[in-house]
């Protein structure tokens with residue numbers, strides 16, 4: 001069955017902000033939306049993302065734990081009730097930070113295949129970030145949408161599974177500027193990242209306590225608090241401030257749109273009056 005994926009630009013921006021928060025390790029999240037099955041092809045629409053807190057930070061591997069998956073199912077169910085529109089988990093995304101290409105690893109394909117066994121339309125997105133063109137040193141970002149195939153499907157890159165590229169379209173018509181629900185992921189993102197930093201900080205302090213007869217060394221406290229403060233300041237500068245600016249721009253755009261619609265409405269009302 002042929003598959004096509006439509007991505008809401010708001011969701012693309014939100015995923016991108018998440019994947020740009022660190023160039024050292026992978027980040028991960030789930031994708032919510034809906035799907036339609038046609039006779040010749042299926043269409044998956046990705047409406048929003050759910051950034052997930054990492055329990056483990058690795059450069060080349062990231063995973064979604066069962067509790068996070070279950071919480072996200074509840075979140076999707078609540079959204080469906082709240083908006084009266086279909087929201088379910090249709091995919092996952094993760095980043096390939098510095099020096100890793102955009103292609104799924106063997107582990108990514110194994111994970112993807114497990115999801116596909118539950119839902120054949122389930123897709124994976126990979127954002128390859130912090131790359132530089134060798135010719136002009138300009139930064140670039142690559143995005144791919146994939147599924148896992150098997151040798152039976154005519155794909156045989158790896159021993160067990162293979163990479164099946166799925167057409168991905170960023171569709172501006174899916175953008176809904178006046179719906180607060182589309183702002184939720186981007187506004188929750190800093191909460192997730194700050195929570196991760198706080199957990200790391202407390203873990204470092206706890207390790208220091210264990211290795212120093214249940215006491216935190218003053219030098220360790222100063223050192224780790226310094227690192228924690230530096231990371232928080234960096235997040236405010238590189239994540240919160242650009243997001244705030246973007247939301248302010250969107251607010252201005254929405255205000256202009258409302259004014260234009262008011263003028264159109266007045267014109268239509270006047271037209272109606274003159275016709276009667």
Ligand SMILES: [Zn+2]
Nearest residue numbers: 096104105108
């Ligand atoms: Zn990967």
